[in-house]
Amino acid sequence: MMPYILITTASLLWVVATQFYAKIGRAIPIYRFNFYKTCIAFTLFLTGALLSGKVWVKPEVLPYLIFSGLVGYALADLFIFYGFAKIGPARTLMITSFEPSLIALFTYIFFAQSITLGKMSGIFMVILCLYFLALEKKKSKEVFHKDDLKLLLWIFLGMNLEALGTTFSKQAFNLDPELTSTTANVYRLLPAFILLPLVNRYYKCSLSIKDLSFNLKRNIIFSSTIGTWLALLIYLKAIALPDHPAVIAALGSLSPFYASIYEHFKEKSLPNRYFFAALLCMLMGIFLIVFSH
Numbered sequence: 001m002m003p004y005i006l007i008t009t010a011s012l013l014w015v016v017a018t019q020f021y022a023k024i025g026r027a028i029p030i031y032r033f034n035f036y037k038t039c040i041a042f043t044l045f046l047t048g049a050l051l052s053g054k055v056w057v058k059p060e061v062l063p064y065l066i067f068s069g070l071v072g073y074a075l076a077d078l079f080i081f082y083g084f085a086k087i088g089p090a091r092t093l094m095i096t097s098f099e100p101s102l103i104a105l106f107t108y109i110f111f112a113q114s115i116t117l118g119k120m121s122g123i124f125m126v127i128l129c130l131y132f133l134a135l136e137k138k139k140s141k142e143v144f145h146k147d148d149l150k151l152l153l154w155i156f157l158g159m160n161l162e163a164l165g166t167t168f169s170k171q172a173f174n175l176d177p178e179l180t181s182t183t184a185n186v187y188r189l190l191p192a193f194i195l196l197p198l199v200n201r202y203y204k205c206s207l208s209i210k211d212l213s214f215n216l217k218r219n220i221i222f223s224s225t226i227g228t229w230l231a232l233l234i235y236l237k238a239i240a241l242p243d244h245p246a247v248i249a250a251l252g253s254l255s256p257f258y259a260s261i262y263e264h265f266k267e268k269s270l271p272n273r274y275f276f277a278a279l280l281c282m283l284m285g286i287f288l289i290v291f292s293h
Helices: 002-027 030-052 062-087 089-111 117-136 146-175 181-202 214-240 245-252 255-267 273-291
Strands: none
Touching: 002 030, 002 062, 002 214, 002 245, 002 255, 002 273, 030 062, 030 181, 030 214, 062 146, 062 181, 089 117, 089 146, 089 245, 117 245, 117 255, 117 273, 146 181, 146 214, 146 245, 181 214, 214 245, 245 273, 255 273
16 A cells, blocks of 8 residues: 555645646746756755765666656656646646556566556546546636647657656666665756756756746745655655556546645635546546555
């Protein structure tokens, strides 16, 4: 049960953080924000690794972590967070809900690790849950429009890269069971320090914080701490435990459902029939994932 508790906690943290991501992405270029949150998370991960005395990793594990960080963090975030800023967190998270299926596919292709039919059925129910959630928002500002097609393609590419990164992260933990989430994330974030400054320079984005307001600085620090450092720390802890990474990612993709509950509470609105259909699918999906073999 521990992996499921951890990933649910990470999902709830993401829900809170994404409410800030969209606002920040409209205030400053997303490339600039990605650099800031990488600096904050990397500093916290490195501090944790130094304090624990576990800074170094086995040579055979390093390529998996570097590749995972390059595609699953540095590159994927550029596309996915661009979506957060342009079409909002709800629609972006709905697109990325298909990530668990891709992880199952990549894990089988690259490492010949299969998943049981019962758990795959649970993943399908989670996807169906998010489909009904999309129908619930059909008449709201969160609906998809044909003008969003280019953005959706960028987000879809980011989702594929993130799935690939998760797959290779899992393999790193398979090769070294003593590898900790904190140490793994130190190396996963390294490629972003090379790539993001170059991207910001290409787009002529300043990396100085002098022009940022106090509220914006506070939002960047808070969202980066809970949404990048803490959520990523807990997420990789869940991935490291003996369960299929697609299962962990499926439970993690329920963030839009939790966000929808928050929106109904905030707006004091009653959910419609699609919400209850989503709720039923979610409960069935979690049951199949947790209890099937």
